[in-house]
Amino acid sequence: MEFEAAKSRIDELVELLNYHSRLYYVEDRNEISDYEYDMLQNELKKLEAEYPELIRKDSPTQRVGGEALSVFEKVEHIVQMGSIQDVFSFPEVEQFINTVRQSADNPRFVVEPKIDGLSVSLEYHNGEFAVGSTRGDGFVGENITQNLKTVMSVPMSIPEKLPLLEVRGEVYMPKNVFLELVKQQEDNDEQPFKNPRNAAAGSLRQKDPKVTAKRKLDIFCFNIQRIEGKELVSHKQSLDYIKSLGFKTVPDYQLAETFEEVRECIEKIGEKRFSLPFDIDGVVIKVDSFAQREILGSTAKTPKWSVAYKFPPEEKQTTLLDIELNVGRTGAITPVAVFEPIALAGTSVSRASLHNQDFIDEKNISIGDIITVRKAGDIIPEVVCVYEKKSESSFKYPEVCPVCGTPVVRSEDEAAVRCPNVDCPAQIYRSIVHFASKGAMNIDGLGPAIVDALLKSGLIKSVADLYRLTVQDLLGLENFKDKSANNLINAIEKSKSNSLDRLIFGLGIRNIGQASAKLLCAKFGDLDNIMSASAEEIAEIDGFGGIMAESVVRELNEPHMISLIKRLKEYGVNTAFERIQIDSRFEGMTFVLTGTLPTLKRNDAKALIEKYGGKASGSVSKKTSYVLAGEEAGSKLAKAQELGVKIITEEEFLKMTE
The missing domain is CATH 2.40.50.140 (Nucleic acid-binding proteins)
Structure with missing residues (x-):
């Protein structure tokens, strides 16, 4: 496809995909099937790969990308993100309304659910999403722009190109997503999150946006902090306005004038509280008129024009x-x-x-x-x-x-x-379920029920036994037919060629997750080298600590683990880490990438660095060899200048790879 035709088609696809994304994630409806959406997105990915210079900032392919951060930058809030005074009874709500009436004539109130999540700011410059930040202490928060891009209901651009719009919202984790996450944590013997709010906060502050993306967070927007280019006079008008721009606004907001009407709204929200797919911990009552809010003012900590009625715990x-x-x-x-x-x-x-x-x-x-x-x-x-x-x-x-x-x-x-017996039936069952899970060996069709059936039948006693199963073995089990038996055997066979880091994670070493398993493999190359490494050598890996290193050494050298790995090798399971390297011209060098490069995506640049024996890091230090900087380079560029680290452009970098 020619350049101009590609540009036109990319623009068309971005607009189309963003439209359907808004319908699905904000308005809870859809006009096309998931398959049709995926086909459009695949077409866009191919065109962007061919013409990377045409990638738009609001492209749906850019919602998850970039490298993990070592630290969040600070963001100063021009308008304070304040808290609200809590009340716990209807007489307190009535007192608040009467107090407002003493200073404001015929006030009206907006009553809305209080979403139990993490408060954030979304800042748009000329209609484009520019900065996303946490509330912090109300005056200074943390820049979590890349993580907020993974929240699919956050618009990357808005139809009206206002010079400035800052919207406040509450990021939350839907109840069904939370329950699924807790189950995964329990299956992995991890400490599960206590409630959806903690889960949302922990997910939103992940250093790697890809981890945040997996948590399927959502957002409700409930306030305009700043706006230029548009005059608004009331809170309800502002909610209606941002809804028209494509924001997912707090649901069921209603106008009320008397205490009786406010109480009725609170009771209605309370009645359906437990049937909602998200968590609320109360109801917020706000004076609607912005002019009356100015008259009422604020205390040092909270506004005088709003209170939050908190539901008593059941x-x-x-x-x-x-x-x-x-x-x-x-x-x-x-x-x-x-x-x-x-x-x-x-x-x-x-x-x-x-x-x-x-x-x-x-x-x-x-x-x-x-x-x-x-x-x-x-x-x-x-x-x-x-x-x-x-x-x-x-x-x-x-x-x-x-x-x-x-x-x-x-x-x-x-x-x-703990039970120290590695042959304990309960541990064996859990370990096999983990070994077959998506993040580990990803054996499609080998779920908990099948594992339980295989163990009870005596066909397997460890993960190694999976690799000697036959179709005939499976046909002897209930609910297995020719097709399902062949599919499972093929999936087990396919898993033999998995990357070594999947096997390391699948072995279930305490304190070693997917990311740390990959770091281990990149450092030592194959399983034999990892097994012979000392705790001191392992602890030298960036991102590893003493406890993690000791776990690796202790568990990989236990007799049952040595025997298990020997059997896995005999069955042909891959124990080498494939690291493609052309030559060693970057050997011993550390590169840090920052900003948007003219043609290369970050992952492509990292792959080039590794192919020539170098290392890509997420933070600048005195040990950094080069900082590869593109447009809109931020604090990493400043840090490199401060430390005297050599800064190179993409053009200079590509010359180094010739």
């Missing part, structure tokens, strides 16, 4: 019937409270995690006690306290594993009690 009492002990992949034993079912936050609950022995002792919990239970963030059940004590002492862990009977151990530096 807590109920029930009898603790039992405490189950679940054994995880790494042997950690987690106690789970089993109690008489109660209705909480719209659903029936009968189980809640008790975390560890320290938690049980702190609450003095025993089987038979009457306990108080609530839902953390209205989602995850938790035991608040013992309401009525029925026994003198608290529950104590048994001295042996509840599954295999091996004496349990507890190290001094952690709260978890």
Whole structure:
């Protein structure tokens, strides 16, 4: 395709994809199928790859990109992102309304749900998304622009090219996404997030935008902080306006004039609180007129024209019937409270995690006690306290594993009690499920139910046994037909050629995630080298600490792991890390990329650096050899100038690769 034709088609595709993205993520409807959307996006990707100079900033392909950050830059808020005074009863709401009436004639109020998430600022210059930041202390926040680009309901551009628009919103994690994330964390024996708000905050402050993108965050916008080129006189008018620009505004905002009307709005929102797909912790009441807000003013901490009515937490009492002990992949034993079912936050609950022995002792919990239970963030059940004590002492862990009977151990530096038996059936089941998971060996079709069936049938006892399974073996199991059996065997066979970092992650070494597994492989090249490396050598890797290094050495040198790896090799599982290197002209050199390069994408530039034996880093230091700078280079460029690090252009860099 010729240049001009490509430019025209790219512009058409960007507008079309952004339109359909807005319909899907903001208006909850769609005019085309997912397949049609994917085909349009694939066409755009191909054209952008052919003509990288035509990539637009608002292209949907640019929502996740760039390298991980080592630190967030500070952003000063021109208009303070203040907090709101909380009230906890209807008499307090009525008092607020009466106080407003003393200073403002016939005030009207906007009543809206209070989304429980993380407050952020979205800044647009001439209609383009320019800066996104956290609230911070209200005066200074952190620049999280790249992470906010991964939130699909944040528009990359708006139809009216206003000189300046700053919108405040609340980033949140939908309830179904949160539950899915918690399940993944529990399956990996990780400490799960306690509630959706914590999950949203932790996800939004990830140094790598690609991690944030996987968390499927969303946003509701609820305020205009600054605007140039448009006159607005009321809060409702401003919400209607930003909705027309394509922002996903806070839902169900309503006008009210009297206390009775305000109370009715609060009660209506409260009635459907538990059926909403997102978390709310109250209702915000705001004076609608901006002129009246000016008259009312603010205190040093909060505005006088708004309050937040907070819902009281729903807590109920029930009898603790039992405490189950679940054994995880790494042997950690987690106690789970089993109690008489109660209705909480719209659903029936009968189980809640008790975390560890320290938690049980702190609450003095025993089987038979009457306990108080609530839902953390209205989602995850938790035991608040013992309401009525029925026994003198608290529950104590048994001295042996509840599954295999091996004496349990507890190290001094952690709260978890563990079963040290690597052949414990519970650990084997969890380890195989993890090994087959998407982030690890990605064996399609090998889910928890199939793993359980294979173990119970005696066909497998470890992950290595997967590689000696046959179609005939599977046909002997319930629900397997020729096609499904062949598909699973093919998926297992395909996994043999996976990159080594997937295998390292799949082996389930404590404290080693996907990113650190890749760093290990890049440093040592193959599994034998990793197994023979010392903790000191491993700790030299950027991003590794002593605990991580010791975990690698300890677990890879355990007899059962050595035996397992030997069998995996015999079955043909790849244990080498493919690192394509043309020559070593960049050997020992560290490059830092900053800004937008004229033709190269960052990943392409990094690949070139690695092909010639160099290393791409995310932060500038005295050890940096070169800073490769493009347009809109930020603090990294300034840091390089300060340290006297050599700064090169893309043209100079490409000459170095000739």
